[in-house]
Amino acid sequence: MSISIEKVSYRNMKDVRILETVLSNWFKNPKELNLIEPRMKYPFKFKKWVALTYKNSDIESFVLKEIKWIVGIGNIIFNEDNKRAHALHIFIDEKYRRKGLATKMLQHLESLARDKKMSVLTLRVMPKNEPAINLYEKMGFEEYLNTREHLPNSNNANNGATILQKLLG
Structure with a gap:
């Protein structure tokens, strides 16, 4: 299997059309959508997906x-x-x-963070996403914040998620 990693942009109309099709297909399953973006309700709406996160021009997508x-x-x-x-x-x-x-994607993202001299790489994961948690721990991530414990009555979108971090030193 020959896999490549390519940069895409939510500001490029060609990329947007392709991303909308791919993501709409992937998130037909409400469980998948909830695990990756608990702020979104089913059914998946691409415009809301973009509005929630990708209006930020600082995000790099691959x-x-x-x-x-x-x-x-x-x-x-x-x-x-x-x-x-x-x-x-x-x-x-x-x-x-x-x-x-x-693993390949996370290694790529970590490499970008190291190239930019970042000292910490964080990510958010839902507690039910055990395969992801196992992968992240295997790659050296450790629990940094459990939002269920620290924000028990919050309407914060991270409520219930765990924030993991890896020191890049």
Whole structure:
């Protein structure tokens, strides 16, 4: 399987059309949508997806491709002020899981963070997403904040999620 990683943009109309089709197909399952973006209600609405997160021009987005077929996504935002990067919306097409693709994407995002001299890489994961948690821990991430414990009555979108971090030193 020959996999490449390509940068895409939510500001490029060609990329937007492709992303809308791919994401709408992936998030036909409400459970998948909830695990990756608990702020969104089913059914998936691409415009809301973009409005919630991707209006921020600082986010860099990438797709994993097998030949010309998109099989995964991953995104990262850099905070130069505090030298922290945050990986988000890492998702692999169900047919391509357990083939090391999430690892490949996360390694790519971590490499970008290191290149920009970030000291910490964080990500948010829902407690029910055990395969993702296992992967992140295997890659050296540790629990930084459990929002269920620290924000028990919050309407914060992270409520119930765990924030993991990896020191990049």
